[in-house]
Amino acid sequence: MLGFVLNTHQQWLCRQLADLGYPVTRQTAVPDTGPAIQDAVREALARAHLVIATGGLGPTSDDLTRDYIAALLGRKLQIDKTVLKHVEDFFALRRRSMPPNTAVQALVPEDTLVLPNANGTAPGLVMEIKPGDLHPTNQPGMLVMLPGPPRELRPMFTNQVIPLIRQRFPSPEMFVCRTLKTTGLGESVIQEKIDSALKHLTEAGLEVGYCARIGEVDVRLVARGGLAQETVSEAEAIIRALIEHHIFGTGDETLEAVVVRLLTERKRTVVLAESCTGGYIANRLTNISGASAVVWGGLVTYSNDAKQSLLGVRPETLVAHGAVSEPTAREMAEGARQRSGADYAIAVTGIAGPTGGTPDKPVGTVLIALAAPGKTKVLKPTNPYDRETFKFVTSQQALEMLRRSLLSEAAGS
């Protein structure tokens, strides 16, 4: 509540629950004080059958959620030996000594189901709320407490909490949601292209939503009720017929995951030669497990010296055309491909800003070269954004060039 932490739990948990057909009716954040935590939990339990609390289960003095919720429900805390052993093992595995205050994470309220934490020390806690637990008339329900760090909360929710929710609250409303991930078109252009073709479906209840980031637009299709599946499938078919080339994936798929998958399927390798993106494309590709088989390597050639010594860009080219030029991009890509022996080479050179622009080559100028077996293509977009957005947008354009090249190679073979 001091504005130091961005709450990403709301979006993530709402997404998971909506996909399963459970509507979320409220999200509340409160400061780390007893009355605030207890008021929020008491009010939530009066309002909903399922209440999920996140954070405040750690070892430090501001981790108070467990204690205050146990007190609110009148349940005693006791040491859980399995959890204590897990906390001890966690530190032993990392060859670190265990600070004594860490043991508080093994305190568990009575009548509570403990969810082991595969990625941290604090366990998840699940309490069945019975009528009369809070006040004489409260309804029955379920209270789930999850650790705050996303990398602990998310797998715990997916693997352990979802099965419990489905068992405790069966048959929610039929709800189908499909996300089509696109790149290369703005959201209003997409809407213009698909809107009228979907009219009969939206009139019958299909919801079409757009989530636009620069460089990527998600088209969301949501339908409810008995015909939800058919409605969403028909809508997807209509959209694919209109903008197929721009749809690179569905659901949570990333462009880098699609590219690594295609490279793997086609048994092709790639090498990166990055100037202004500074390793960002290599980083995105190597976030994907299995990248080691298809990414030969990358060269971050920020300096002209590096462009010459690592990629063989000719000094004459740099002098005559400059580092940010089509001939340089072309020589970077071809040099990287030749020297590495990889099938494809992506080269990027440009002006990320905020400084370095000229009237002739303003901030945002970028050249993307793709050297493929037999030919080299160069793209010249203008990406006048802040530095990190510049890197993202440029990497989208580069990966999309490679994706299309891999697809057309397959179509031609």
Next chain:
Amino acid sequence: MLGFVLNTHQQWLCRQLADLGYPVTRQTAVPDTGPAIQDAVREALARAHLVIATGGLGPTSDDLTRDYIAALLGRKLQIDKTVLKHVEDFFALRRRSMPPNTAVQALVPEDTLVLPNANGTAPGLVMEIKPGDLHPTNQPGMLVMLPGPPRELRPMFTNQVIPLIRQRFPSPEMFVCRTLKTTGLGESVIQEKIDSALKHLTEAGLEVGYCARIGEVDVRLVARGGLAQETVSEAEAIIRALIEHHIFGTGDETLEAVVVRLLTERKRTVVLAESCTGGYIANRLTNISGASAVVWGGLVTYSNDAKQSLLGVRPETLVAHGAVSEPTAREMAEGARQRSGADYAIAVTGIAGPTGGTPDKPVGTVLIALAAPGKTKVLKPTNPYDRETFKFVTSQQALEMLRRSLLSEAAGS
């Protein structure tokens, strides 16, 4: 509430209000329905003197906040001619025809102050809540409604709302906040080291908070009242005396920004040789404006072939010790430094996982070598995390090695 949009307003508004000394006691998100919006606003007005509502002021069918709040407070909506003119001008300036539904944004409840929107069409609305407006006993207060898009909300809040709040709720409590950014120690270890030394200050009202990500822990010091500045300064001095080496920055500073600053001050350059981090360290450094003067370049040597041809790692070393070994890390760093002519070289080799681990070298094994003028150091941490966390933690350890080396170089000179 379907999880398609990340709510960044809470963090941003809380930060602004906390800096001015206004504590935020609760944040609530509800679906776009009448009862949910009205319940949330009614409850908030019963709880606080100042209530800020965001979003739902636009022209589309799901923009209902204005209507439902006006109905809740029994105020009629009427067309505001100045707003209508602004909306019309907004479209005319962009040479776009004005869709008819856009005019609803000119509807304003009676007795409402209108805040012009410099970056969009929907105005902000400020209502004075008088005793009896909601129910016979409600307190007086102020209700502010702001448009949802951050690029409209933020300047409107800064330029128009803050002055109104300061005028309406004068002399808030003095509030001082300082964040110390640390790496290399877990949050419970930090707490153990500093807790008792701060006891006299926490007993007098100092709040110490921890925000822990793996690889980085923020220690936040908050004090209120007339002695807030002195209290926070004293606390900072005590903490610095205890864990100085682990504090790399304050406020919003990142480790990569500190490293680029130190390299620039010392006139030193660095080259990266990354295997398992796949360009992530190069990417972090090149996110910082000015990196081009101090980052010679980077080599992402994912394959053994790349390690040999780009860095000169000897085949015998790879055969005898493997790619993930101290001798390989050492040769990578020394090869990169020699071939580039940079002052420092960082080399990283390890097993990011989830596959590739062996009993001898499990997933998370990593070697970080720093080749500095005159000597090469190798660190052997174990980072058994998911792939992206692995990259972040490893890059923190590598950048921290370089930061300390740059500092000790300065101390020695």
